[in-house]
Amino acid sequence: MGKIWRISGPVVIAEDMRGSQVFEVVEIGNEGLVGEIIGLEGDRAVIQAHEDTQGLKAGDEVKGTGGILSAELGPGIIGAIYDGLQKSLTDLMAGGNEFLARGIKSYALPRDKKWHFTPTVKVGDTVGGGSIIGTVPETGLIEHRIMVPPDKGGVVKAISEGDYTVEDIVARLEKDGEVQELTMMQKWPIKKPRPYSKRQPTERLLVTGMRIMDYMFPLALGGKAAIPGGFGTGKTVTLQQLVRWSQTHLNIYVGCGERGNEMADALYSFKELTDPKTGRSLEEKEIFIANTSNMPVVAREASIFLGITMAEYFRDMGYDVLLVADSTSRWAEAMREIGGRLEEMPGEEGFPAYMGSRLASFYERAGQVECLGSPHRMGSVTVTGAVSPPGGDFSEPVTQNTLRIVDAVYALDAQLANQRHFPAISWLTSYSLYADSVAECWNDIVPGWSETRTAALKMLQLEAELEEIVRLVGPEALPEKDKLLLLVSKMLREDFLMQNAYHEIDTYTTPERAQLVVQTIMKFNDLAQKALADGGNVAEFRASPVVRKISRIKDIPNETVEQSIKELWAEMEISLVAQKGGVA
């Protein structure tokens, strides 16, 4: 135990700290504020406090806890809301804590709740680190698979079915005459990646239900993506859509230095929403980490690592996990703020020189892997991070460092957002390197995806070029075929890429449905081109009722959409050909 020697913002220097280790968690002062030792000099320790240090005094005591910052992993984690240090905010709320006073404590996993444990191995079996030894039905959507911690393993000496708390011993293993006692809870240091047996290529499509993502710039399970965008461009809504509808087993939402009201909005909406496949509440497959912008800045740094550690834990069970982080810029700013207090030599724009490698160490924990232990299984962690560049300028260091690491970028465009085109993902600057690796997967779902996607993207690119000319000569001066291109690409933009997150049907689109819509627009294009060659004109096409009908496809329920679209195709064949004779 030591005592405080100096306090300067979130940095506390304590003396008489000999025997502590770097990154050890300490409790500071009478209130027991959580802090982490980030440096040792002789018997002095430099501590980064994870809570507001106002009111601390020189001479106040500092207690070491003997361990480094770790996550508690076990049943009870799903559906919870944690802060960046894994305090359960739901438990605190139940205890009447509407405000988070400093030094407040709560367990991450409930200690008194009993879970029904069913073994999947028997006495005499040999199990290695990472092997599954039993299951707990945690929620209706997720079976919690209890694993041997990666550093343990041996011959099962005792294991039995029953109701246990997370601290009860559920199994005993023996190795080299040494007995290991296993509980359902394990602890893992958050900054250390959890081990796996082998990495695998990312070739499976992650269906998000967002048309511009799935269709134009698909993301792979185990992939890493960034969503950069200035304020008001819809980062948060986009990320929330991802955790709502992505076809994964489990989603983790890390609100890192963002808005409290939006967090509340997300939490409430998840209570009401149901999983499109199973009809069960989405809450049963979500974990929330809420470290809002007014909560201690240092805990912001921990929140991202906490999230990815939880993601890896569920990956190790053999699940596909999606983690979204909103926003990694706030995370980087927390590093800058702490670096400044520590009087470190700053790099670009005041950010610490290690910011790039820290960002990389987070994103690199994404991937698809073969898990440790038995039975043989695969799991994946997909990471999507929002980036909030100051002034919407992508040349700033956090965006640039992120672009170097990620393989898919969904660039949000202020111009589109101002026109209320949402999601404001620019089709001209976004890209996904997974488009090739998931092509097989896509074409299995809907044959011909590669071709229609390429055609649609090309058309949008041509439109952008044509726009330049329109600005000089006006739309009426263009030849008919260019006018048609403008009309069709406008349909692609407004009737396909634009998607209303708040619309009951439009909020989630299956790949099959997406393909039908694009085919409809392309069919319109083909028919109109033919009609044009026969002497039709674009003004007539524009006034045609089928144009309005295409724009209303969004309102058609999934059950009847295929039927309705087939009818629409038939109508197009008639009405777009009829223009030939000049008949309206």
Added chain:
Amino acid sequence: MKSAPLYVREGRAINEAKGSLLVAKGIPGVQYNEMVDVRLASGEIRRGQAIDVSEDVIVVQVFGGVSELDLEDSAVRYKGDTLRLPVSIDILGRTFNGIGGPIDGGPPVVADEFLDVNGSPMNPASRIPPAEFIETGVSAIDGLNALVRGQKLPIFSASGLPHNQLTAQILRQASVKGAEGKFVIIFAAIGISYNDADFFMGNLEETGAMARTVAFINTASDPVIERISTPKLALTAAEYLAWNHGMHTLVVLTDMTNYCEALRELSAMRDEIPSRRGYPGYMYTDLAMTYERAGRLLGKEGSVTIMPILTMPDDDITHPIPDLTGYITEGQIVISRELERKGMYPPINVFLSLSRMIKEGIGEGKTREDHNNVFMQLYAAYAEGCYLREISTIIGAEALSDRDKMYLTIADRFEAEFISQGEVRRTVEETLDIGWKLFAALPKEELKLIKEEFIEKYLPSAD
């Protein structure tokens, strides 16, 4: 209730004084961020704060600077506590300075509680999402960028633009349906000119709103350091009225640009490493600690709504002050010089403006069933009109098709009839009906974003 400490510590050993900092010999028991009185040889007392505390030395930031301070005869008195605001229901109708002292000639407040002005962060799990509409009586806000209880919605303006006039109009007209008696205004003037402060106070008094107002005034000539505490005091008062007395508070903070300038000034004095344009790296967190105090809480009746006003230096929305603010607040109302020059009032640029909470705050039972559709269609039509207006400046309006000309007219009428309303109050129904009047000039097929049933119900017959 927290009482004042029975004793204070005093130190005379001052080793160094520079700018606004003085370095004193360490005294045991001094808290980090503790309030300090510095007594000069002349007897003058200045306030300060302990910003770096160690066993050997204590660094004190002196509010008002260290001029005339000598190292021999001055003393530092540690008050044993951080800045607190005395509160009771009697603060309603009162006016205070930037450190919470009454300046309206009235007696000091008999306090029920002394609250730490920094507050504590709300537990995100205890929040409930804002969802109740506040009618401001301004079409561009109510119709297209609705304000809801518990939201933080800033006004981004620039020098020479009528943001004061608009704010005064909102203060005069704002009402929350079904809770009129519980609506209070907290007004914080931060480093604005005496005239501006006087304009607001006069306005509040004239309209009889003063009895349900608490004001905190720090004018341009008051100490810079108090600009940091002024918004914190205002929010502490708002939280007290909202959470202890179930009131719906609207906190107006003007001008947050002055707050950020003060932050930069103090940061520079502390020799901190500057971030963008010399502002400190923690400015985002600092602003968030202020703005995030808005919200609603489960099981509590009241709400804290914040409307900060800031002037964008050089009309630049990417300047760090509006930029960081926009990343924290739930949208923004942007005042446009261009519309102002065209003689529109209020000159609100609806493309740059945004309310993130509008979806939750409008619709059946809140405003009117057709609100969302009208809002989307108005944006779409105006955007189309503005796009064509841009093209027509190059190629001339004559070269446009009839349909395009129609949209040009709609854009002009939208600005003249919908946005520009003068200092009159419009109910939200009146606002929506103006929208429908504009739609009547368009062919029905163009109203793609409106449900058929609403078109039948609300669309006036074309005249």
